[in-house]
Structures are given as structure tokens and as C-alpha cells.
Amino acid sequence: MSTETAASAPSGAAPINSTIPPNPLREGMPEETAPRPAAIIIFGASGDLTRRKLVPAIYNLALSRLLPQGFALVGVARRPKPEFAAEMRENVAKYSRRKPLNDAAWNELAAGISYVQGDHNDPTTFTKLKEELERVDKTRGTAGNRLFYLSVGPDEVAKIVRGLKESGLVVAPSDDPEASYQRVIVEKPFGTNLATAKALNRELLTYLDESQIFRIDHYLGKETVQNLLVFRFGNTIFEPLWSRQHVDHVQITVAEEIGIEGRIDFYEKIGITRDIVQNHALQILTLVAMEPPSSWDANAVRDEKVKVLRTLRPIRGKEVLERTVRGRYAAGTVRGDKVPGYLDELEALRAEKPELSKDSKTETYVGMRLELESWRWGGVPFYLRAGKRLAKRVAEVAIHFKSLPHGLFKDTLGATNEPNSLVIRIQPDEGISLRFATKVPGQGIAVREVAMDFRYGAEFGASTPEAYERLILDAMRGEATLFTRADEVEAQWGFIDPILAAWEKYEAPVANYPAGSWGPTEADGLLVGGDTWRKP
Amino acid sequence: MTPTGSGAVSEAVSRVEAELNAFWSAASQGSEPKARASTMNFVVVGAPTEKDALRDEIETLSATRAGRAFLMTIDAHLPPWDVDSDVSAVCHKEGESVVCYDRIELDFGAMAAQRAASVVGALVLSEVPTILEAGAGAPVSLVEALMSRADRLIVDSADLGVRKVSELGRKTTAPIADRAFVRTFSWRDMVARFFDDAVMATRAVTRIRIARTSGWKQDPAALLLGWLASRLGMKIESKESAINANGDKVTIELVSEDPKEPLGPGEITGIHLSTWIDGVALELSCSRMDEDLHTVCWKREGARVGAHHHALGFREESWVLLKCIDATEGDGIYREAVLAAADWSGR
Incomplete structure (x- = not known):
């Protein structure tokens, strides 16, 4: 097709003004906040997270047409992977939430997939990566925009970021909205205690601006977790009840049926408090307890979350023994299967790995009674528990409201006088359930507890986007609301560190609980005022 | 039942x-x-x-x-x-x-x-x-x-025609979504990309050329033209010309091509724009490639230079319907586009 160039410039050909207005053709497009063309580079591309979560998430974004037209995916890892794209295709077919694999969408995505083999301790790896990214800028139109996903251990993060900086693969962000961007997603755990988290933050901030760092906690990408904010601040009827005047206590549960699944050496170093409580559980707590932010701006939301962490009354010294319980699963039955205890698994592995501790104190369960020192929440206990090999896989927040001031129907048939409760289910079976008393139809008065239930699956279909889809897309858009800020991570560690220290110092007992139960009976002692743990 | x-x-x-x-x-x-x-x-x-x-x-x-x-x-x-x-x-x-x-x-x-x-x-x-x-x-x-x-009206202007849709639009204050408009998203996105780093060139477009396959009861070019005209502040004068935001003449040129497998009738096959920026001509084109009609070659020449191939992808009608229901951010833009399209179509 021929093009015709006018001989002389008409009146509109004046030099551009220094103030650039927005592109009028972008107005009203759903993609107004869509990512600009970009390459995603995954370090740790041969790992489990890449296979099971990251590439399937990127494929689902492609299938939903949410990726930009100019897109490339580059894997980086030590192992040679000549068939990286083909291997990823198999993984997507296996792990994608949407099946069967859509060949057209995959082929389109696969055309932009490549792999760079190399050790990130070796500077030539970054040279090779730079060449590859320059190539995809030309062939895929990725315009120098890069999102580096560091799916590696916490010890590797700073080395990679240094390598990226020294090789010129990341540069300081510009105020020019048209300038290319480079962002880095860092996987949890972000450090292993307050000191290492601070050191890591310091080092990252030597090479990157905070706006370029996206600390991921995939729980924040879950629909129900995000819905917590919509539920609280997008409705008028719940927020007035959301305070010490009406709430008796709050229970946050993150329970898993699975055990250590072969990751025992990892777990021996981490334990469930670092693995789940320091990040997921405390993040959920902040969303439940935070004040309304002034806007949906990333910093406005994160400011309010940090305030919650700062109002958490520290648990220190011997008080740790009264307000926390750590536990470890013993042999038991989960979903009808006999499973070994944690120590049995450790013992079995010791033959191969004699360095494993003979005196393990690693916790696979933790229960805590937390208090928030604020006007809204003063005096309301927040009970938090997380565990492996518990009775059921469930993550939920249960708001227990205060008891009736007067039991008008206390002698009525069926009346339990149970206070109302609101349960926000995060997984599985995402939804919200409100329990209240109702009259049983018929003569006279009989009362029964019923649940008013909202289920995502029923209203919007079962296939909601995976957390990683949302978070990767947000990082490409530069939207950081659902990512954790440096001060947030440090505040989380600042709360957890003294608990871990006191457990060690006072040799806190590790209570046993049978696999398939709801945790050690010792945890019942954490609850006050006649409260009991829910059995969801 | x-x-x-x-x-x-x-x-x-x-x-x-x-x-x-x-x-x-x-x-x-x-x-x-x-x-x-x-x-x-x-x-x-x-x-x-x-x-x-x-x-x-x-x-x-x-x-x-x-x-x-x-x-x-x-x-x-x-x-x-x-x-x-x-x-x-x-x-x-x-x-x-x-x-x-x-x-x-x-x-x-x-x-x-x-x-x-x-x-x-x-x-x-x-x-x-x-x-x-x-x-x-x-x-x-x-x-x-x-x-x-x-509370919301969904139409398909590829079936009803833009003039009928604009008539319906005048009779209701409810927002209107159009399946045909949603289907053109990739084209609109790629046209918008021409100007992402050349916004001032949007005011200086002097030529619009749209190619499409013939044989469909409604002209698929109408909606694209309506969208371009309404967004770029053009005033349509006739089927062949308009005045741009700077007051210069815009030539509108339509090209008909025969449907060929796998393209049916009424499909857009290419968009070409001529404009100016900083006194330098800028030629923009996005056309289906002969060897793969589901892929387009996106190209800029002159004041900005670049060329890429992009798959247009396929959007199922169930997806199109969901977008019509959920994607409300473009409601006002669509209303302006369909009115301009009806204006062009009626000339």
C-alpha cells in the first residue's frame, strides 16, 4: 500500500509545545491504564514458581488480551534450556486455570519467549541478557520497558539487582511519562528477620528507586483480599459496625492441609511464623483493621496499613509465652490418609542430610492473641493462627460481633443466642457469609441461625483470575497498591522478631498436635472471655 | 422447560x-x-x-x-x-x-x-x-x-447500522455499548499507539485511508471514522473530506477489497494516516499481512520511525458481550463516536 507525503507542512505542523497533552485516542479505552509494551524477565526461570504460577499467569493474561501488543518473556537461569518455550507450553497446559490450552493464544505468546542461560554471579550473564533485550526491543517492540521478576532466594536478590544496575539494564526512573521503565518484583520472604530485611532494603535502594521495587505477597492479589477493601469502604452499612463498639473479637485463620512437601531443609530455617504470619497473615490483619485511606493511591493505602502495624502492641519477653503458642504436627489423619509427623519426616531425611537438627524447634503451627492500640480497636482481641497439616485448607477472617445486650428470645425453641458473625473466606470457596438468627416459619416463635452467603463462584463463575495475574499486570502498569512497601516489611519484621527471639530465649515449648486437627489444645488458652476457636 | x-x-x-x-x-x-x-x-x-x-x-x-x-x-x-x-x-x-x-x-x-x-x-x-x-x-x-x-443498552452496529444506533441513542439516556466497537479494539489500540509519543500529531491529520472487505450490509469503516473524527476534533464535511482540529483539510479515502479466506465480508484490512509533527511529515500505517491475515504490520515513517508485527488475536463473542456489560469507561466516547459515524454515514 502506498503512502503519500504532502509537499509542504500545513498549519498544524508547528513545533510541539513543551506541555504534552494526553493522547485523545486513548480516552475511554479500557487499556487507558493498560501496560505499555514491555518485556518480562524471570530470574529463576527453571524453578517451580515459574512453571506452576508465573508462566501460566502470563498465558492467562495473554488469553484475556491484557498484555500489550509489544510483549516478550525472557527466562534466565543457570540450567541450559534449549526447549524453554516448549517446556513452558507443557506447564501451561498442566497448571493454567483455563483448560484446554488455546493454541492460537499460546503460539502468539510463544513467539516472544526466549531464554538466557547463565549464572547471575557471572557478569557475562547480564551482557548476554542485555543483548537479548535489545534484540526483543527491536523485534517485539518492547520499547526498553522491563519488568524483572526475581523468583530466587532472598540471598540472591541483591546480587541480581546489582548486576542489573552495573550492566545498565536498570536506570533511575524519569519524570518523563514517555520514558522507558525498569521495575523489579521481589518474591517473599523479604529477608529472614528485621536486620536482613533492612539490609536488603538498603541495598536495593542503592540501585533502585522505591517506585521501581515491587515486593510481592501473592495473598494481596487474591480477589477476596482485595474485596475486603471494597466490602469495607465501598458499602455504607458495614463500616459503622467495624469497631470496638460492636466487634467482640476477630479471628484470622490461614490453615493448610499439606505438610512440608519435601521442603524440610527450607522449613527448618523458616518455620510458619516467617513463612506465613510475617507476610500473609499480617497483611490480612492490616486490611481488616485499617482506617479508610484518602484514595486508592498506592501510598495512601499503604500508609494506612503501616499505621495498623505500628498500633500492634508488641509482644516481647516472657509475655510471648502467654500470648503465643507454637506447635508442631505429629502423625495423624488428614482427609482420610495417615500422615507422618514433622519429626518423623525430619528423621527420615536425616539419613540423606545429617546436618539437619536433632533438636528441631521449628514450628508448623502458631497461634497468637494480638491487640491493637487504637481508638477503633482498643480492647478487641485479634486471634491469629496459621498451621500446616490442619483439618482443612482454609484462609478466612471471622468478625465476631458482641452478644445481645438482652436475650429477648433466650428461652425460645432453637435459640442459641450466638452473636452474629461475618466470615470473609479468602480460600477456597471465596466469599462472604453473614450469620444471623431468623424465625422458623410457623405458629409461635422458634429461632434458627442461618447464613446469608455470597460466593464468588456462584455470582461470577468459578474461574476468577489467579493472584499472580493481577499482580504481574499491576507491576507492568506501575500500580503498587497491592505490593508491600519497605517500611511495611520492616514493621512486620519489627513485630515478629521479638516473638522469635523470646521463643529462643525462654525455650518456649513446641506443642504437639495431631495432623488433621485444628492445632494444639494449648492454643485454646490464648482465647479470653469465653471465646473459642472457629472450626471452619 | x-x-x-x-x-x-x-x-x-x-x-x-x-x-x-x-x-x-x-x-x-x-x-x-x-x-x-x-x-x-x-x-x-x-x-x-x-x-x-x-x-x-x-x-x-x-x-x-x-x-x-x-x-x-x-x-x-x-x-x-x-x-x-x-x-x-x-x-x-x-x-x-x-x-x-x-x-x-x-x-x-x-x-x-x-x-x-x-x-x-x-x-x-x-x-x-x-x-x-x-x-x-x-x-x-x-x-x-x-x-x-x-440501565444499559447493548447493540451491534454491524447488524443495526450506526444510523439506527444513533437514533436509539437519542431516545435514551442509558449508556450504550456496541459489540462492533468492542471488536475494533485492537485496531483502535494500534492507531492510538501511533500517537503515544507524538500527541501533537493528532491535531494535524490530513489524510485517513481505511481499507475493508466488501459485501457486508453495514460499512465497518463508519465506526472507525466516527471514532477518529470525534477524538481528533474533526468536522466531517462530506464522505470524502473533513476539517481537522487545526482547520486544515482531511482527505478521507475508502478502499474496498474482496473477502478472502479466512477474512469474511465487512472486515477492516488496513488503516493509513498522514500527519505532521515538528514540521516533518509522519506516515502511519497498520495493515493485515498477506501471508498471515490475522497479523498486522504496524509502521511509522518520517518524523517517527518504527515497524512491528502484531497478532490481531481472536475475540469470542461471549468475551465481546462481557466487555459490553462491564467496560463502562468508554461509554461517553462511544456515544460521540457513533453520532459522528452516523453523521458521516448520512452524507
Whole structure:
């Protein structure tokens, strides 16, 4: 097709003004906040997270047409992977939430997939990566925009970021909205205690601006977790009840049926408090307890979350023994299967790995009674528990409201006088359930507890986007609301560190609980005022 | 399906209500309690011959946006004041609950159709919005009768034409979404990309050339032209010319190509724009590639230089419908685009 160039410039050909207005053709497009063309580079591309979560998430974004037209995916890892794209295709077919694999969408995505083999301790790896990214800028139109996903251990993060900086693969962000961007997603755990988290933050901030760092906690990408904010601040009827005047206590549960699944050496170093409580559980707590932010701006939301962490009354010294319980699963039955205890698994592995501790104190369960020192929440206990090999896989927040001031129907048939409760289910079976008393139809008065239930699956279909889809897309858009800020991570560690220290110092007992139960009976002692743990 | 016979309009409403009450009153059937999935009322109007396809559309939609669905037609074979009704429900287990949604089919005689809005008003779920779709072959009189009940109107200008859609738009304040407009998204996105780093060039476009395959009852170029004209501040003077935001003349050129596999009639095949920036000419083109008609070559020459190939991808109609329901951010833009398209089309 021929093009015709006018001989002389008409009146509109004046030099551009220094103030650039927005592109009028972008107005009203759903993609107004869509990512600009970009390459995603995954370090740790041969790992489990890449296979099971990251590439399937990127494929689902492609299938939903949410990726930009100019897109490339580059894997980086030590192992040679000549068939990286083909291997990823198999993984997507296996792990994608949407099946069967859509060949057209995959082929389109696969055309932009490549792999760079190399050790990130070796500077030539970054040279090779730079060449590859320059190539995809030309062939895929990725315009120098890069999102580096560091799916590696916490010890590797700073080395990679240094390598990226020294090789010129990341540069300081510009105020020019048209300038290319480079962002880095860092996987949890972000450090292993307050000191290492601070050191890591310091080092990252030597090479990157905070706006370029996206600390991921995939729980924040879950629909129900995000819905917590919509539920609280997008409705008028719940927020007035959301305070010490009406709430008796709050229970946050993150329970898993699975055990250590072969990751025992990892777990021996981490334990469930670092693995789940320091990040997921405390993040959920902040969303439940935070004040309304002034806007949906990333910093406005994160400011309010940090305030919650700062109002958490520290648990220190011997008080740790009264307000926390750590536990470890013993042999038991989960979903009808006999499973070994944690120590049995450790013992079995010791033959191969004699360095494993003979005196393990690693916790696979933790229960805590937390208090928030604020006007809204003063005096309301927040009970938090997380565990492996518990009775059921469930993550939920249960708001227990205060008891009736007067039991008008206390002698009525069926009346339990149970206070109302609101349960926000995060997984599985995402939804919200409100329990209240109702009259049983018929003569006279009989009362029964019923649940008013909202289920995502029923209203919007079962296939909601995976957390990683949302978070990767947000990082490409530069939207950081659902990512954790440096001060947030440090505040989380600042709360957890003294608990871990006191457990060690006072040799806190590790209570046993049978696999398939709801945790050690010792945890019942954490609850006050006649409260009991829910059995969801 | 439970056929419920035919009769006067109010009797039909009563019959449908009775059926719905019987269904939702679990105790009367002695079965498990049911939960209602209700995100919206979805009212789709179509030709009687399209009913099977519209049922499939409702079924697919209900999997992700469950609610009460209405399928409505005018049946020329019915006595003028009669209404045939049919109520059905789909239930599935969600955890320990049984979750259901219902579908109401109403075939109106020619006169009874005037009362359609009143019928829908009596039967909708009041807590959720009502989305009205003018489906394939929809009788416009029935669509117009129902518009007062709609919180959102979905049309397909590839079927109705932009002039008819703009007429409907003048009769309602409800936002309108257009399947044809959603289908053009990739084209619009790529045209917008031409200007992402050359915004001032949007004011100086002097030539628009759109190529499309012939043989479709509506011109697919109209909506794209309407969108370009409304966004770029152009004033259309005739089918061949307009005045741009700087007051310069814009030449509009349309090219017809024969449909060729796998492209059917009425498909856009290429867009070319000529403009200026900083006194330098800028030529922009985005055209399907001969060797792969699902891929386009996006190219800039002159003041900005670059070329890429992009797959256009394929969007299923169920996805297009979901976008029409959910993507409300472009409502105002669409209204301006379709008015400009109708203006161009009427010249």
C-alpha cells in the first residue's frame, strides 16, 4: 500500500509545545491504564514458581488480551534450556486455570519467549541478557520497558539487582511519562528477620528507586483480599459496625492441609511464623483493621496499613509465652490418609542430610492473641493462627460481633443466642457469609441461625483470575497498591522478631498436635472471655 | 422447560410469577434450599429464528454473570394481544449450597409487544441493574419499548447500522455499548499507539485511508471514522473530506477489497494516516499481512520511525458481550463516536 507525503507542512505542523497533552485516542479505552509494551524477565526461570504460577499467569493474561501488543518473556537461569518455550507450553497446559490450552493464544505468546542461560554471579550473564533485550526491543517492540521478576532466594536478590544496575539494564526512573521503565518484583520472604530485611532494603535502594521495587505477597492479589477493601469502604452499612463498639473479637485463620512437601531443609530455617504470619497473615490483619485511606493511591493505602502495624502492641519477653503458642504436627489423619509427623519426616531425611537438627524447634503451627492500640480497636482481641497439616485448607477472617445486650428470645425453641458473625473466606470457596438468627416459619416463635452467603463462584463463575495475574499486570502498569512497601516489611519484621527471639530465649515449648486437627489444645488458652476457636 | 401456554399479557405475567414463586419456594417442593445468583437482569431481544443461539448466549453468560435472564421476541404467528411464556432454571452445587438462576422466555404478539416494558418491570429482580441487548434480528419496536427499563443498552452496529444506533441513542439516556466497537479494539489500540509519543500529531491529520472487505450490509469503516473524527476534533464535511482540529483539510479515502479466506465480508484490512509533527511529515500505517491475515504490520515513517508485527488475536463473542456489560469507561466516547459515524454515514 502506498503512502503519500504532502509537499509542504500545513498549519498544524508547528513545533510541539513543551506541555504534552494526553493522547485523545486513548480516552475511554479500557487499556487507558493498560501496560505499555514491555518485556518480562524471570530470574529463576527453571524453578517451580515459574512453571506452576508465573508462566501460566502470563498465558492467562495473554488469553484475556491484557498484555500489550509489544510483549516478550525472557527466562534466565543457570540450567541450559534449549526447549524453554516448549517446556513452558507443557506447564501451561498442566497448571493454567483455563483448560484446554488455546493454541492460537499460546503460539502468539510463544513467539516472544526466549531464554538466557547463565549464572547471575557471572557478569557475562547480564551482557548476554542485555543483548537479548535489545534484540526483543527491536523485534517485539518492547520499547526498553522491563519488568524483572526475581523468583530466587532472598540471598540472591541483591546480587541480581546489582548486576542489573552495573550492566545498565536498570536506570533511575524519569519524570518523563514517555520514558522507558525498569521495575523489579521481589518474591517473599523479604529477608529472614528485621536486620536482613533492612539490609536488603538498603541495598536495593542503592540501585533502585522505591517506585521501581515491587515486593510481592501473592495473598494481596487474591480477589477476596482485595474485596475486603471494597466490602469495607465501598458499602455504607458495614463500616459503622467495624469497631470496638460492636466487634467482640476477630479471628484470622490461614490453615493448610499439606505438610512440608519435601521442603524440610527450607522449613527448618523458616518455620510458619516467617513463612506465613510475617507476610500473609499480617497483611490480612492490616486490611481488616485499617482506617479508610484518602484514595486508592498506592501510598495512601499503604500508609494506612503501616499505621495498623505500628498500633500492634508488641509482644516481647516472657509475655510471648502467654500470648503465643507454637506447635508442631505429629502423625495423624488428614482427609482420610495417615500422615507422618514433622519429626518423623525430619528423621527420615536425616539419613540423606545429617546436618539437619536433632533438636528441631521449628514450628508448623502458631497461634497468637494480638491487640491493637487504637481508638477503633482498643480492647478487641485479634486471634491469629496459621498451621500446616490442619483439618482443612482454609484462609478466612471471622468478625465476631458482641452478644445481645438482652436475650429477648433466650428461652425460645432453637435459640442459641450466638452473636452474629461475618466470615470473609479468602480460600477456597471465596466469599462472604453473614450469620444471623431468623424465625422458623410457623405458629409461635422458634429461632434458627442461618447464613446469608455470597460466593464468588456462584455470582461470577468459578474461574476468577489467579493472584499472580493481577499482580504481574499491576507491576507492568506501575500500580503498587497491592505490593508491600519497605517500611511495611520492616514493621512486620519489627513485630515478629521479638516473638522469635523470646521463643529462643525462654525455650518456649513446641506443642504437639495431631495432623488433621485444628492445632494444639494449648492454643485454646490464648482465647479470653469465653471465646473459642472457629472450626471452619 | 415448562410450557405455560398463552393468554393476555397480565395473565402471562401472573403465570410466570407463579412459576418463579413455586421454583424459589424450596419448602413447597420439599427439596434443598436454593440460593439465587443475581448480578443483573439480562434482557435479550431477537428474532424468533435466533432463539437457540440466544439461549446459548444466555447460558454462557450465566456462567460468569449469573442473574435473571429474559429472552424476548415478537412472534408474527401469535394473535396480536397474546404472550407465550416459558420459565426455566439452571442449578448447580456450590460447596454445600444449591445455586440457581432463572430464564424467562416471552414471545409477544404484535400488539402485546407495546406492553413489554411493563412486563419486564413486573418480573425483574429489583436489586440489580437491567441490561438490554438488541440481539440478532431484534425487532426495533420491541427494543424501543424496553429501553425505558434498561440501565444499559447493548447493540451491534454491524447488524443495526450506526444510523439506527444513533437514533436509539437519542431516545435514551442509558449508556450504550456496541459489540462492533468492542471488536475494533485492537485496531483502535494500534492507531492510538501511533500517537503515544507524538500527541501533537493528532491535531494535524490530513489524510485517513481505511481499507475493508466488501459485501457486508453495514460499512465497518463508519465506526472507525466516527471514532477518529470525534477524538481528533474533526468536522466531517462530506464522505470524502473533513476539517481537522487545526482547520486544515482531511482527505478521507475508502478502499474496498474482496473477502478472502479466512477474512469474511465487512472486515477492516488496513488503516493509513498522514500527519505532521515538528514540521516533518509522519506516515502511519497498520495493515493485515498477506501471508498471515490475522497479523498486522504496524509502521511509522518520517518524523517517527518504527515497524512491528502484531497478532490481531481472536475475540469470542461471549468475551465481546462481557466487555459490553462491564467496560463502562468508554461509554461517553462511544456515544460521540457513533453520532459522528452516523453523521458521516448520512452524507
